[in-house]
Amino acid sequence: MTEQLDAGLVAQEIAEHPDALSQPYAGGELGRGRRRKEDAKLVTGQTNWTDNITLPGLLHMAVLRSPMAHATIVSVDVSAALEMPGVIAAYSGADLADVMGASMPCAWPVTPDMVSPVHTPLATDAVRYVGDGVAVVIARDRYAAADALEAIAVEYDQLPAVVDMEVALAEGAPLVHESAGTNKCFVFDFPGAGADYAETVSAAGDDVVVVKRRFIQQRLLPTPMEPRGVVVAPIAAADEFTMYSTTQIPHILRVMLALTTGIPEHKLRVVAPDVGGGFGAKLNVYAEEILALVVARKLGRPIKWTESRSENYQATTHGRDQIQDIEIAASKDGTILGLKVELLADMGAYLQLITPGVPVLGAFMFPAIYKMKAYHFTCTGVFTTKTPTDAYRGAGRPEATFAIERIMDELAAELGRDPMELRKQNWIKHEEFPYDMVAGLTYDSGNYEAATEKAEKMFDMVGLRAEQARRRESKDPVQLGIGISTFTEMCGLAPSRVLGSLSYGAGGWESASIRMLPTGKVEVVSGATPHGQGHHTAWSQIVADSLGVPFEDVELIAGDTQSSPKGMDTYGSRSLVVGGVAIHKATGKVLEKAKRIAAHLLEAAEGDVEFAKGTFTVKGSPEASLTIQQVALATFAAHNLPDGMEPSLDSDYVYDPENFSYPHGTHLCAVEIDTETGFTKIRKYVCVDDIGKIVNPVIVEGQIHGGLAQGIAQALYEEAVYDAEGNLTTGSLVDYHVPAAPDLPHFDTGRTETPATSNPLGVKGVGEAGTIASTPAVVNAVVDALRPFGVNDIRMPATPERVWRALHGDGSPSSDGSDRAAAGTIAYGGTSTGSTAGAAASETIKSSGSAL
Amino acid sequence: MRVRMKVDGVQYEDEVEPRKLLTHHLREGLGRVGTPIGCDTSNCGSCIVLIDGDSVKSCSVLAVQADGADITTIQGLASGTEGSGTEGSGAQWHPVQRAFQEHHGLQCGYCTPGMIMATVDLLKRNPNPTEDEVRHGIEGNLCRCTGYQNIVKAVLSAASELRGDGPIPGSFQDAPVEKQEVPA
Ligand code: FES
Numbered sequence A: 001m002t003e004q005l006d007a008g009l010v011a012q013e014i015a016e017h018p019d020a021l022s023q024p025y026a027g028g029e030l031g032r033g034r035r036r037k038e039d040a041k042l043v044t045g046q047t048n049w050t051d052n053i054t055l056p057g058l059l060h061m062a063v064l065r066s067p068m069a070h071a072t073i074v075s076v077d078v079s080a081a082l083e084m085p086g087v088i089a090a091y092s093g094a095d096l097a098d099v100m101g102a103s104m105p106c107a108w109p110v111t112p113d114m115v116s117p118v119h120t121p122l123a124t125d126a127v128r129y130v131g132d133g134v135a136v137v138i139a140r141d142r143y144a145a146a147d148a149l150e151a152i153a154v155e156y157d158q159l160p161a162v163v164d165m166e167v168a169l170a171e172g173a174p175l176v177h178e179s180a181g182t183n184k185c186f187v188f189d190f191p192g193a194g195a196d197y198a199e200t201v202s203a204a205g206d207d208v209v210v211v212k213r214r215f216i217q218q219r220l221l222p223t224p225m226e227p228r229g230v231v232v233a234p235i236a237a238a239d240e241f242t243m244y245s246t247t248q249i250p251h252i253l254r255v256m257l258a259l260t261t262g263i264p265e266h267k268l269r270v271v272a273p274d275v276g277g278g279f280g281a282k283l284n285v286y287a288e289e290i291l292a293l294v295v296a297r298k299l300g301r302p303i304k305w306t307e308s309r310s311e312n313y314q315a316t317t318h319g320r321d322q323i324q325d326i327e328i329a330a331s332k333d334g335t336i337l338g339l340k341v342e343l344l345a346d347m348g349a350y351l352q353l354i355t356p357g358v359p360v361l362g363a364f365m366f367p368a369i370y371k372m373k374a375y376h377f378t379c380t381g382v383f384t385t386k387t388p389t390d391a392y393r394g395a396g397r398p399e400a401t402f403a404i405e406r407i408m409d410e411l412a413a414e415l416g417r418d419p420m421e422l423r424k425q426n427w428i429k430h431e432e433f434p435y436d437m438v439a440g441l442t443y444d445s446g447n448y449e450a451a452t453e454k455a456e457k458m459f460d461m462v463g464l465r466a467e468q469a470r471r472r473e474s475k476d477p478v479q480l481g482i483g484i485s486t487f488t489e490m491c492g493l494a495p496s497r498v499l500g501s502l503s504y505g506a507g508g509w510e511s512a513s514i515r516m517l518p519t520g521k522v523e524v525v526s527g528a529t530p531h532g533q534g535h536h537t538a539w540s541q542i543v544a545d546s547l548g549v550p551f552e553d554v555e556l557i558a559g560d561t562q563s564s565p566k567g568m569d570t571y572g573s574r575s576l577v578v579g580g581v582a583i584h585k586a587t588g589k590v591l592e593k594a595k596r597i598a599a600h601l602l603e604a605a606e607g608d609v610e611f612a613k614g615t616f617t618v619k620g621s622p623e624a625s626l627t628i629q630q631v632a633l634a635t636f637a638a639h640n641l642p643d644g645m646e647p648s649l650d651s652d653y654v655y656d657p658e659n660f661s662y663p664h665g666t667h668l669c670a671v672e673i674d675t676e677t678g679f680t681k682i683r684k685y686v687c688v689d690d691i692g693k694i695v696n697p698v699i700v701e702g703q704i705h706g707g708l709a710q711g712i713a714q715a716l717y718e719e720a721v722y723d724a725e726g727n728l729t730t731g732s733l734v735d736y737h738v739p740a741a742p743d744l745p746h747f748d749t750g751r752t753e754t755p756a757t758s759n760p761l762g763v764k765g766v767g768e769a770g771t772i773a774s775t776p777a778v779v780n781a782v783v784d785a786l787r788p789f790g791v792n793d794i795r796m797p798a799t800p801e802r803v804w805r806a807l808h809g810d811g812s813p814s815s816d817g818s819d820r821a822a823a824g825t826i827a828y829g830g831t832s833t834g835s836t837a838g839a840a841a842s843e844t845i846k847s848s849g850s851a852l
Numbered sequence B: 001m002r003v004r005m006k007v008d009g010v011q012y013e014d015e016v017e018p019r020k021l022l023t024h025h026l027r028e029g030l031g032r033v034g035t036p037i038g039c040d041t042s043n044c045g046s047c048i049v050l051i052d053g054d055s056v057k058s059c060s061v062l063a064v065q066a067d068g069a070d071i072t073t074i075q076g077l078a079s080g081t082e083g084s085g086t087e088g089s090g091a092q093w094h095p096v097q098r099a100f101q102e103h104h105g106l107q108c109g110y111c112t113p114g115m116i117m118a119t120v121d122l123l124k125r126n127p128n129p130t131e132d133e134v135r136h137g138i139e140g141n142l143c144r145c146t147g148y149q150n151i152v153k154a155v156l157s158a159a160s161e162l163r164g165d166g167p168i169p170g171s172f173q174d175a176p177v178e179k180q181e182v183p184a
């Protein structure tokens, strides 16, 4: 072995590859607002959306969907479709029964006795929601396929629809799944980690105020601007397949496709090309993915399916849809004693990948940032004849945050307290972290005081409260309302052990690889799958910061199970907190190896070699140094490495987080309500978010903005409405109000920075914060404006009509025909003075329990 | 039916079904897939192209209606440099394209081609819009990712640049930041 630095050899290599020498240390990459690398293709239209993919001989698939919410399939006749020009094949559910798998997967059995109905990609016995697939056509182009759908004859025997969850649970209700014998999917009971709720309240004797509310989380349509689509390229003779899909989860999808269809996992490659937003709606295993795969396998021809927007609204999972009965107990001085939550969660007609898990995730979030002794959560999952629900930005946490932040305002009103003061009295003080919550989580860090102080300053709380008083006094037709949301969330999904304890079907780790190329450039391979988040940019920053290579020299490889073979994909604000940390740790392994090689080449003891700014230097002799690029080149050449050393700097890391992360923040909203028209205008929106350390402030700000838009949309604009027959009456963008630019205000955003202590980057995640926080801030503001008029709740979305009716005490049911009342009671001294929707409700709700 | 149209500087002549939407003809007939489709009710604006200089939702027009038209899609918006077309790696981006990057006016980018083409048309009609006029000017374009704030900034910046007043400084830091201490 030669201990000598072969200076001549390295010099020669470097002379031949000057690039490897000349790269300066870029430095200080974390926290820097780098321009996004992904933008070039996106602003020039050089994008690779799934629907852009074309292959020789590509055939188009179209799906015939049920026009009925509930019916028995008597017969499906595709013969006329087969006679149509350009049609290659047409199949009913029965035709594909033996190849399409027994059932699509639900990965989250939240209770051991959960009812998990068979869910085939095409219905075979009965249809259970409008949009349920009944047959497919394969044709030469999409027009021919669409034409042929009309030639398929289906005979249905109509069954009654079940649209409302409470109706579905009532005795004698029509059953969505006859064989299950019930519409109850599961009951998840969680008594928290604290004291018993009922005992705590009764032990308080006379010193207790109990406020109850029923909140409705309306159903939402996630609406990523890119509808779903899939392309399958088969090598039929080898029984091998490549699937391109508009998915957030190529890695999970691959496993699930293998398990469902029986095609061996190693014969499947799944690629998520450029994906135009997901928001949870592409976190799934969809019928069309399986259908395109099994049809491509049958025909040996490449197949494409692209969803129309109207189809998207029927066939892509919906979000939210819960009825929340929540009860908070406090002593008369305002100290919270406990919280009781009873949820009804609408599953829709079937369980998709994590349908039942979504409301269960919320179980841990209801106590939010508040200290309390007791907490009890129960959730009943209910089947209805509607499109299945599943994750939608925030998934369970926005619902929980809405309920607690709304009821904090109601408790404050009941006690005659300022809503912020009441929050301050009850929240965890910054010096009390880490804090064991009543819901069993340990919050590692936070500083609610700092975020609130900053937000109040930016908002001018004092000035706005004064203006509100003036307007109230002068009976101004335009009233001002101020809403608060001091939220937290759990993200960075998730510690695998915790997921296991919740019976989720997989782990929560993320994988990363760093490949040092001979010229000193770096490839970073991540198992997180981007669809708009800016991973390419942010991961480049993490790698550049750690290895001291230029930002420009890093390239991301992701979203393809062949080139980024291991991953848990992107959802739950996990990319940075889990995937980013994995990358950081993998760079650490690269440096460890590189240091040994550098020490060898510099003829120094490893302990004497220091690394900074991309350069290894021997302590005390600064002229003896090698850049990381030089070490990469020397490792590639492998002419002179320490004995027995593997000639590679490439490193892998799979990171399993030890805890969730807990971003938090204070959101303040001022609305102007025109009491004559009921129109709500957001006058000012201030948010200060504490998401820990940040990588790219510009990307962070963008995530916050987009999140706010979706949360505000739930508060004011969006609702998926079904009629009594189970028809989605908001079935296109004409009827479903996705906000456009004039519907949204300018957001004033700020940050405080309390690093997470549970991961080495100190990061917490930002993807969902804006959505989780903003909905209650806006609704609290609307209710605050209306409170002097005797209104203490309003249903979402708070449309002008609903506001107007609330103001004018119109007791008739609202135009959507719903009879769900926003009901509540107040009880003193531990004894309730009325049933939830009974007499006490009318004392506090001017509209006498009418639907608002 | 026979349809002639110029798309991004190239003259095409094709046989198309009378019912074929322009957007499908562009994407599938001519392979100009830079312009995506986001809806089936002409609400989202993803599919906007310029027809004879005016922004049009290409899903609301039949290919045959565009007979004889001169169409610019997002792929033809940059200007070519010597030795490269408008799509080559040396092409110069239009100020609106630059502004969208500089102000982080896009995330997933699906709405972006339509947003950019609508902006080009908006600024032609109103070179000096207020924030409110921008918000209403792009009302026919839906974006699910950005909350519009950075899009509005991008449009205002492009307006300023096109008027000759220079772009509004973007959000990005070119200088490195102080190295952050991260907890062990
Ligand atoms: S695709 Fe043309 S407006 Fe939506």
Ligand code: FES
Residues within 6 Å of the ligand: A225, A276, A277, A532, B105, B106, B107, B108, B109, B110, B111, B112, B142, B143, B144, B145, B146
């Ligand atoms: S950037 Fe995703 S829809 Fe606008």
